[in-house]
Amino acid sequence: MANPDVAPDVAIIGAGIVGASVAYALARRGAHVVVLEAGTPGSGTSGTSFAWLNSVRKEPEHYHRLNAAGMAAYRELASELGDDLGYHTGGSLEWAEGAEDTRELRERVARLASRGYAVEWTSRERALAMEPPLQIxxxxxxxxxxSADGWLDAPRAVRCLLAAARARGADVRASTPVRALRRRNDRVDAIALADGDVAAPSVVVCVGPATAAFLAPLDTTIPVGRLPGLLAVTSRPSSPLGRVVHAPGIHLRPDASGGLLLGATDVDGVVADGESSTPLLEVAKPLLERAGRVFAPARDVRLVDARVGVRPMPADGHTIAGRIPGLTNAWVVATHSGVTLGALLGRLVADEVLGKPPSPELEAFRPGRFASR
Ligand SMILES: Cc1cc2nc3c(=O)[nH]c(=O)nc-3n(C[C@H](O)[C@H](O)[C@H](O)COP(=O)(O)OP(=O)(O)OC[C@H]3O[C@@H](n4cnc5c(N)ncnc54)[C@H](O)[C@@H]3O)c2cc1C
Structure with a gap:
């Protein structure tokens, strides 16, 4: 159990899926960890994510491979932590309409198959046998x-990872915003909190969409944008949906509440500028109408929630993971697809923080790539 009198080896700032994964991996390797979270663990982007575990549109190939390895990492994590992780298998289904979208899908499937990704064409009839209420x-x-895709109940996973870290001695502090990192030469030598400083030999910054603002005072270039997205939750349908579905104009999956979770890329655009004063449930109405077109039980449900989440979006779209340029004892992890990647990044970064050689899997994703731009 946590013992706040023991000096931490590593401080982790931020307890979304990324910070919780890093904390668990470090604690599992025997490190004494303190986790400093501004709000409630999992209440940032990880709590407002579609959380589809996949590597379907992750280009180029090295980024695809990182995400595919991320999916495999959850299978291992689920065998360590069991059902409490909130990991859901079952694969995902996708279809396209119109010549151009159908051609894009065919090319993508061929590319994914050539890389060994678990993907196959199946007949409309077989897809309907898997999900009878679908309207294909x-x-x-x-x-x-x-077939290997899945989804994560990310808030539950964060709780599970932190509970497992706590059981190995981690000190997890909610409602503890970090005000600043104090730098001396090439080291972070203190972490400023509202009620004093904390010191730790190593620091891992996992603050998601707050990354750029948080690190700006350290005079380092870590360009992470903020890209909002809207998701809506419905009441419970009369027949359940079993897996993630991508249909033209709408994606949906089972929500942990028993309802459906709905999203669409073009509806994200409505919330992206943050200017609209329309209530979110109103903005989300087209999602319900579109869901009803592809999943019959969605015609008899209502929207019970609509949420905006802010994606941490690195300038080139790809993961940033590694030592912060100019600092010897501080790391940053900031990424889109952070749910798919959380378990893997947690493990790889924990190894590096504890002194193992740099991971070749992360070579293309180092923060230093932005320094010369
Ligand atoms: C609409 C939407 C759909 C998405 N769909 C998918 C998907 O299908 N699959 C997928 O893999 N990914 C998806 N993503 C992306 C994914 O959700 C994110 O990449 C991931 O949640 C980021 O996790 P994180 O831990 O880095 O950030 P967060 O979950 O935001 O966690 C960061 C934490 O840091 C804390 N913090 C911030 N500043 C401080 C501070 N100064 N001191 C202490 N704590 C601080 C915050 O309170 C927060 O809890 C989606 C995102 C959105 C918005």
Whole structure:
């Protein structure tokens, strides 16, 4: 159990899926960890994520491979932590309509198959046998099945990872915003809190969409943008949905509440500028209408929640993970697809913080790549 009198080896700032994964991996390796979280663990982007575990549109190939390894890391984590992790298997289904989108899907599936990704074309009939209430247009002959995809109940996973870290001695402090990192030469030598400083030999910054602002005073370039997205939750449908589905104009999956979780890329655009004064449930209405077109039980549900989440979006779209340039004892992890990647990044970064050689898997994703731009 946590013992606040023991000096920590590593301080982790931020307890979303990334920080919680780093904390668990470090604690599992025997490090004494303190986690400093401004609000409630999991209440940042990780609590407002579609949380589809996949590597379907992750380009180029090295980024695809990182995400595929991220999916595999959850299978291992689930065998360590059991059902409390909130890891859901079942694969995902996708179909396209229209010549251009169908061609794009065919090319993508061929590319993914050539890389060994778990993807196959299946007949409309078989897809309907998997999810009987789906309304797949008769003009669609084939549907794509990605059998290794899944989804994560991310807030539950954060709780589970932190509980497992605590059981190994981690000190997890909620409502503890870090005001600043104090730098002396090439080291962070103190972490400023509202009620005094904390010191730790190593620091890992996992603050998601707050990364750029948080690190700006250290005079280092870590360009992470903020990209909002809207998701809506429905009441419980009369027949459940079993897996993630991507149909034209809408994506949906089972929500942990028993309802459906709905999203659409073009509806994200409505909330992106942050200017709209329209209530979110109103903005989300088209999602419900579109869901009803592809999943019959969605015609009889209502929207019970609509949430905006802010994606941490590195300037080139790809993961940033590694030592902060100019500092010998501080690391940063900031990424889109952070749910898919959390378990893997936690493990790889924990190894490096504890002195193992730099991971070749992270070579293309180092923060230093932005320094010369
Ligand atoms: C609409 C939407 C859909 C998405 N869909 C997917 C998907 O299908 N699959 C996928 O893999 N990813 C998806 N993502 C992306 C994914 O959710 C994020 O990449 C991931 O949640 C980021 O996790 P994080 O731990 O880095 O950040 P967060 O979850 O935001 O955690 C950062 C934490 O740091 C804390 N913090 C911030 N500043 C401080 C401070 N100064 N002191 C202490 N604590 C601080 C915050 O309170 C927060 O709890 C989606 C995101 C959105 C918004």
């Amino acid at each position: 247009p008769r003009t669609v002959d084939d549907v794509v099945f990605y």
